[in-house]
Amino acid sequence: MLSAPASRIAAQQPRPDIILTNARVITVDSADRIARAVAVTGNRITAVGSAAAINRLAGPTTRRIDLQGRTITPGLLDAHAHFSGGGADRLYVVDLSYPTVKSIADVAAAIRAKVAASPRGAWIQGRGWDEGKLTERRLISAKDLDAVAPDNPVFLTQTTGHYGVANSAALRLAGITKDTRDTPGGTIDRNPDGTPTGVLKEGAMGLVRRLIPPRTAAETEAGMRDFAKAFNAECMTGLKDPGISSQTWDLYKKVEQSGALPVRVFALWTGGRSVDAAKRVIAERAAMTRPYENTGDDHVIAGGVKIYIDGSGGARTAWLYDDWNKDYGGTDVGNRGYATSNADTIRMLIRMYHDAGMHVAVHSIGDRGIDWVVDTYDQAMRENPKKGLRHAIIHANIPTDHAIEVMARLQHEFDAGYPESSASFSWWLGDTYAGNFGVARSLRLNPFKTFLSKGMLWANGSDYNVTPFPARYGIWSAIERRPLLGVYGDDPFGRAESVDVHAALRAVTIWAARQMFLEKKVGSIEPGKYADLAVWDRDFYSVPTAEIKDAKCMMTMFDGKVVYDASAVR
């Protein structure tokens, strides 16, 4: 039965260029089928099946790659990666992430070294720590930095990107004193005498950031090229970049046209915070930002808009119904976070973009923020029903039961309301998160099992550079829910919301592809789809969960071309 259709295909179609054989092929198709071999012709998968059936398709010029029993999955996707900004950060900003940095003394040492290599007075930037991983387990202050950088302004950004710390030189340049008032949607941390500590949260970071020379186009471009290679080396072939400018869009096109962007990029425009900003974005972008009408080569896609409702779980600024906790058991009395800009204005913006037919994705961490966003989507759909816009809830950290019900209904009725979650938050930020969300709320973080029970889909993203980008960490975290260090024990998030490897893999393949409007083109291994494939040293479906985290990418194919080969780089 199998051989007849296979030979018929062979007679009608050109011989495959490449056959990947002797493999275990996790297809992630609708039946989660396992195959043994894949045929690739041009940039497409042309056949998937048994070794015998696929081998029969080969012609004299077909290249055979014997995978010696290794596992093939679809190329992994990142539904939320700050790729354009993060790529250049990797090259130009001091890395303060764990395990490079384990203490405030390490931070100071890294800044001292950068100052020594920089001209006097030049801006020094760094990013990537979080207090949960510092031995001192407290915020970094201006004072910590002044001794190592007396004459250079320094601005460091915490790993979530939602707050930063300036040294005294930077505070002086920005004119921030004890008389400076908090900004709208932002706060200046203060000592008991009212003087600034150096910590600037959310919108207040702008007071310093506007003084830092903007990144050059050449730097951003170099970052994209370099990061695309790093993605390929992790068996990754696509991503959703949230919140880009026209300049970044042009750079993506330029790098792609030069052949140096072997990943699919689905970009969200920065949606702004005001009605005027939204009007501008709609006037400039709505006509070309219809991903469901995309007729290009699916390499660089203008996808929709990104806006924010609230802040972060790392800075305790996300918008909650009840007070934030601290140190897991304690309470940050009176702090329930806030909407990062006027919540009614955000509601208006969502509606404007919805009415313009644009895909909307809103960063939403806190339970109150998430409710606000899903209720706004719900209202927009009832008043102006539009199917297929796939409006997203980025991160969706601790949704209420109400929010989950609304998301499930929006998915089923309108093909909208999809969580774009970050499973690895419970790992990489897990110690800080458990401390800040507290005992009860931590159990509600990333309720993937509940999503499944409601028949919901979600996409997973690393939020790089908030967590490390390799998607294997997201797969592992969705199953394990284990924090990096275990400051509040190994299990603050419980296992009740764990999912199995099948669901976890779908969240970084076919479900992520859906949120890039590419589910018919990538995200599973099926004839007709682009040949975006990943070859691994182990089988995700059969190894112990702990070993998924350390899986090694052996080969990556993008658009039918081998773009990474571990045996060649060694």
Ligand SMILES: [Zn+2]
């Ligand atoms: Zn983000």
